[in-house]
Amino acid sequence: MPLFEAGRTFLDKKAPNESGSKAKYFIGMNDADFEDDYIVCFVFNTEHRIDLLPNIGCVKAKLKYVIEPGTFSFITKHSSIELYPVFYKLKELLDKPNIVELDKADENLARRIKNCVDENLIPSKAWNLIKNSFKNNKK
16 A cells, blocks of 8 residues: 555645645545655635536536535535646655645545546646556556
8 A cells, every 4th residue: 555545635734825825625646655756636626606617526628526515524615626736745745744634535536536637738747647546556
């Protein structure tokens, strides 16, 4: 079992944004074993106008995966997973006071999120990390 598994969610209490830092929730989409391994992550955002989205689940045209409240323990409102990658190194997540490890997506949900990613719109490095993790996790 890897130190970090694809589908693991976490809170970064000090994630960078345009005005400094802010607490943000992420889902990591690949396995990592070594401190210098990269983890491809997608950020969660609350959807304030869920009526503007065509459906729950994959909304490829908007590069989002929309989830309902309760999908994860920390999701209390309709939210979307923005399918633009953010990279963390495993060492940035291990034993850091600003990182809180949360739920892990079940295999089915993690694969649906992966299948929603447009591999042509993310760096090939990110796509290869994701693809290889799911290839290695075949049931």
